[in-house]
Amino acid sequence: MAACALTVGGVVAAGLPSAAHAQASVLLKNQSAKAVVETVDHDARELLLREANGHLITIEYGSAVRDLPHVNAGDKLSIRFVETLGAVIAPPDSPLPESTLTTAKGYVHGHPRGVIAAFRRERATVQSIDLATHTLSFVTTDGESHIAVLRIKAMQDFMATLKVGDVIDITRTESISYVILNDTAAPAVDPNAPVQAPADAANAAAGAAATVPAVPAVPAAPGVPAAPAVPAAPAAPAVSPAQ
Numbered sequence: 001m002a003a004c005a006l007t008v009g010g011v012v013a014a015g016l017p018s019a020a021h022a023q024a025s026v027l028l029k030n031q032s033a034k035a036v037v038e039t040v041d042h043d044a045r046e047l048l049l050r051e052a053n054g055h056l057i058t059i060e061y062g063s064a065v066r067d068l069p070h071v072n073a074g075d076k077l078s079i080r081f082v083e084t085l086g087a088v089i090a091p092p093d094s095p096l097p098e099s100t101l102t103t104a105k106g107y108v109h110g111h112p113r114g115v116i117a118a119f120r121r122e123r124a125t126v127q128s129i130d131l132a133t134h135t136l137s138f139v140t141t142d143g144e145s146h147i148a149v150l151r152i153k154a155m156q157d158f159m160a161t162l163k164v165g166d167v168i169d170i171t172r173t174e175s176i177s178y179v180i181l182n183d184t185a186a187p188a189v190d191p192n193a194p195v196q197a198p199a200d201a202a203n204a205a206a207g208a209a210a211t212v213p214a215v216p217a218v219p220a221a222p223g224v225p226a227a228p229a230v231p232a233a234p235a236a237p238a239v240s241p242a243q
Contacts (some may be wrong), residue, residue: 023088024158030082033057034181037075040068047071049079060174061116065103070112086171087158090123096141097169107180117175126166129159138168148155211230 035057047059047068073078099122104115121166124138127145133197134156137147150156162168 010222022152022158022161023086024092025084025086026128026152026154028083030080032078035077035079037073037077039072039073040071045089049077052111056076060142062101062118065101065116066102068114070105070180071178077178079178082173082175082177085155088154089162090167090169095122096170109159111182112180113178114180115177116173117173120172121169122173123167123169126162126168129162131156131160134159136162151205186193238240 033051035051038048038050042048043061045061045065047061049057049059081219099118099120102116103117103136106113121144124140124146124161126136126138128135128137129137133148135147136150136159137145139145150159176181
């Protein structure tokens with residue numbers, strides 16, 4: 001069973017704009033799948049999905065999400081997971097970064113769509129740098145020490161711009177975007193069958209006719225003789241086609 005904490009559909013390109021504003025952003029995960037919603041646990045804030053190959057995926061969407069846009073048990077989903085990692089040297093005297101979580105919903109070609117994105121941000125101070133082994137140690141603002149081996153070139157290039165004592169802001173973005181693919185098949189129609197009014201419509205019309213009272217006839221004004229009937233015109237003879 002795989003667990004995923006939450007994934008916006010965009011991908012941030014890796015790069016180093018300049019040494020003065022050294023930063024890096026790398027793509028850690030970008031995968032698509034189709035799945036069916038097994039359960040939506042609002043108390044545990046979890047969504048359980050089953051992929052086409054039978055694998056189960058648990059998505060924890062956190063208390064910040066009031067309700068998952070559109071999603072219900074039994075829905076068929078097209079899912080995309082995206083995860084990125086970014087780091088940038090923090091400007092002097094800048095406020096501490098804040099973690100955020102956002103959701104959005106809409107429609108794609110008539111199908112409901114939802115996005116849940118978590119931005120986990122923290123500030124850290126560089127303690128040691130080992131370029132030979134691509135190892136970086138740092139301590140975060142909560143006092144915890146971390147050691148990271150940077151295997152992605154963009155992060156290695158970023159580490160080469162750092163020095164001990166530098167303060168960096170780290171952002172980890174995890175997002176999931178999904179489109180609900182539910183569809184209902186219309187019954188097949190026989191092109192040779194006569195066109196008939198639906199039974200419900202016919203019954204409703206009959207019921208309406210039975211319940212509407214007849215309009216009473218308006219009596220003729222006294223002293224006014226009725227107009228004589230006009231005789232019908234004789235029918236025109238049929239014309240035979242030319243032989």
